[in-house]
Amino acid sequence: MKILITVTRASLLLVILLNIGCNTKPVKKKATARYVKEIDSLMSTSFERELFNGNVLVAKNDTIVYKKSFGYTDATQQIKLDDKSIFNIGSIAKEFNGVAIMMLVEKGLLSLDDPISKFDLDLPAWSEKVTVNHLINYAGGIPPIDPKLPPNDNEAWEIIRGTDSLLFEPGTNFRYDNSNVFLQRRILEKVTGKTFQDFVKENIIEPLNMTNSVFDPPATTKHRTSCYDFEKNPCPELEFISGWLWVDSNDLYKWIKAMNSNQLISQESFNILLQNPYAEDKTSSLGEYFKEKQLQRHNGVGYKFESIFLNDFENDITIIIVSNNKNRVWDLGHEAYNIMLRKEFKIPKRSVFQFIRKDCLEDVEKGIEAYHNLKKIDSGDYAFDDPNELNRLGYELIRAEKPKEAVKIFELAISEFPENANLYDSSGEAYFVNREYDLALINYKKSLELDPKNKNAVKMIEKINSIKE
Numbered sequence: 001m002k003i004l005i006t007v008t009r010a011s012l013l014l015v016i017l018l019n020i021g022c023n024t025k026p027v028k029k030k031a032t033a034r035y036v037k038e039i040d041s042l043m044s045t046s047f048e049r050e051l052f053n054g055n056v057l058v059a060k061n062d063t064i065v066y067k068k069s070f071g072y073t074d075a076t077q078q079i080k081l082d083d084k085s086i087f088n089i090g091s092i093a094k095e096f097n098g099v100a101i102m103m104l105v106e107k108g109l110l111s112l113d114d115p116i117s118k119f120d121l122d123l124p125a126w127s128e129k130v131t132v133n134h135l136i137n138y139a140g141g142i143p144p145i146d147p148k149l150p151p152n153d154n155e156a157w158e159i160i161r162g163t164d165s166l167l168f169e170p171g172t173n174f175r176y177d178n179s180n181v182f183l184q185r186r187i188l189e190k191v192t193g194k195t196f197q198d199f200v201k202e203n204i205i206e207p208l209n210m211t212n213s214v215f216d217p218p219a220t221t222k223h224r225t226s227c228y229d230f231e232k233n234p235c236p237e238l239e240f241i242s243g244w245l246w247v248d249s250n251d252l253y254k255w256i257k258a259m260n261s262n263q264l265i266s267q268e269s270f271n272i273l274l275q276n277p278y279a280e281d282k283t284s285s286l287g288e289y290f291k292e293k294q295l296q297r298h299n300g301v302g303y304k305f306e307s308i309f310l311n312d313f314e315n316d317i318t319i320i321i322v323s324n325n326k327n328r329v330w331d332l333g334h335e336a337y338n339i340m341l342r343k344e345f346k347i348p349k350r351s352v353f354q355f356i357r358k359d360c361l362e363d364v365e366k367g368i369e370a371y372h373n374l375k376k377i378d379s380g381d382y383a384f385d386d387p388n389e390l391n392r393l394g395y396e397l398i399r400a401e402k403p404k405e406a407v408k409i410f411e412l413a414i415s416e417f418p419e420n421a422n423l424y425d426s427s428g429e430a431y432f433v434n435r436e437y438d439l440a441l442i443n444y445k446k447s448l449e450l451d452p453k454n455k456n457a458v459k460m461i462e463k464i465n466s467i468k469e
Helices: 002-048 090-106 132-136 153-161 178-192 196-205 249-260 267-274 329-340 352-362 364-377 388-399 403-416 421-433 437-450 455-468
Strands: 054-060 063-070 245-247 288-290 295-302 305-312 317-323
Touching: 002 054, 002 063, 002 329, 054 249, 054 329, 090 132, 090 178, 090 196, 090 245, 090 249, 090 267, 090 295, 090 305, 132 178, 153 178, 178 196, 245 249, 249 305, 249 317, 305 329, 317 329, 352 364, 352 388, 364 403, 388 403, 388 421, 403 421, 421 437, 421 455, 437 455
Parallel strands: none
Antiparallel strands: 054 063, 054 317, 288 295, 295 305, 305 317
């Protein structure tokens, strides 16, 4: 009898444990299924609304929970994207410079405190006070390379060597410019005796098995994408300094995982690269790092390519979005992240900016009329509640050298959002570009009134007053 009771209790305990085990697994699967369903809804709807064209990868606890391609490889829209499609990831590619430099630091081949004059690059005297650490944190005041020229490596050398003075004293300010990137790559070459590309291939790409990553790929490269605009016109992809690595979403994930697990550099070196010691609120070699959230975020733009990744160390979440049709990548990355955190998320509405953009570029009055007509019939599908829609359009007109037209768009925006400080700041810029300094001053003052923390408004008010004197 005693044995029977013991067996019964043991059996009961076993049943309880089995039930717990059985109940645990479906909960995990259910949560994953929810992630997948909501992210797919976010991305699919955005694609249907012509707000996204590209690839998405989402991982949780070192497991890919969602991976999908939306749209086409180029403006012809004949070939669909897949997970082998490679993209220009813009500034994200600068991470390979910083990590390669830290690999050399760990080997004792250079120090972050080394002045760049040490590497015999035939630079002006200012190179004696600019250090490697200044370079990787964009704090050296290095003269800029204008990407509109556009220069190749030889022309970049001429620009940098031809400037006798720095923009500011090293370590006292921040300027995010590709001159820093160019010099980082040249220092790597000087120290290793290899091209930057060969060093990265041998020490990063091959060890991480990044099998679909290519430096500066020509248009004929297999799996290469080409960017295009909202009217499906191909982008004029300008040549620039060499050394830009194009990747697919799988290889970018391998890279992020390698950084998180210290496969290439130590955690101490990783921490150094994550944080900018000269400007805490600015980007570092690895993008932006939010210490309180333990979150790394890096965004890259090149032509109409745009990419973003969010790397959450605490919750072990990775969001990767790469696109060849610059649009809502930033917003979508954050909305996907909200889904993974079980927070409220929003599927973006159709773009007012895209709807009236072409008309405004041809005839701004026609575009404004289209805006009002659309608003009358809109049933809530379009983002009329988002001030950034008109703000983006205003800046596109400024870039198209149409400041008068931009002024009219910002006037429309302010009439729609009269308490928005940023729109007054943008309007001030349009008036300033149009040399209407009195009106620019009025708008910057209004922006500052609405947002006393607006440093740009303070700076521009001082600049305008000095011009008027």
